Amino acid sequence: MRGDELGVFLRSRRARVDPTAVGFPRGGRRRTPGLRREELASLSGVTVSWLAKLEQGRARSVSAGVLDALARSLDLDPAERAHLFALADLRAPTAPAAPAGSPRVTPALRALLDALEPNPAYVIDRAWDFVAWNRAEEALFPTLARYREAPPNLLELTFTDDELAVLMADHDTELVRLVSQFRLHCTDWPESPELDALVERLAATSPRFAALWEARDVAPFETTRRVFDHPAAGRLEFDHHRLAVLDQPGLQLVVYTPAAGTESADRLARADAGSR
Secondary structure (H helix, E strand, O other), rough: OOOHHHHHHHHHHHHHHHHHHHOOOOOOOOOOOOOOHHHHHHHOOOHHHHHHHOOOOOHHHHHHHHHHHHHHHHHOOOOHHHHHHHOOOOOOOOOOOOOOOOOOOOOOHHHHHHOOOOEEEEEEEOOOOEEEOHHHHHHHHHHHHHOOOOOOHHHHHHHHHHHHHHEEHHHHHHHHHHHHHHHHHOOOOOOOOHHHHHHHHHHHHOOHHHHHHOOOOOOOOEEEEEEEEEEOOOEEEEEHHHHHHHOOOEEEEEEEEOOOOHHHHHHHHHHHHHOO
């Protein structure tokens, strides 16, 4: 626990609060701006002595309940709340996930996808639905051309599309990886209706998914070498990267870069140009 930093942060947030906005009278001379320590203690239900100990950096630990009460009383935004908990070496409790809004393919995001050519790249949302992709991605996965009007889900595509099963030389290994990564991903979005619906739908349509999901294995994403037997470009080897789009929580940018010593992206681009 970073007690000194936590104390400084608490004092800075307390100084920011307008006492009249939370029901305290304007009268009385105040030596410093914001709430008095006694007032914050009254609002949060935390004793003055314990609050003083926290603010002076003398506490060695603090409960999540106390931090939650202080965060609500200080009207901390999500980033401030997460920072407060992190300073105490705790993780802020996650509120039930709100329904996913429509992801925005901003001009900057679209430009980034196009600038990544000839490397295949795409964006998925928190339910792992495809949001956008570049021409190279469609050249790598020709089946995407069928979904331009209604983008597919990454898991459903990988588990149910026969063309992808042939294309991916590492298809069975990738199924195991995806499910264990997705189960871990779901812990970041608890009580999410669209994720629950996706799991239920896949379990009903794919016995392989149902078995892997029941195994309850979890694993973090790691950059991996992916191998494809492409019908026009031949065997391709790419390193598979996944990056967060920080200004839209839940969005991820996936990029394939050619494995060292290969010309996989260039060969894919030439095959795509020859097919037009």
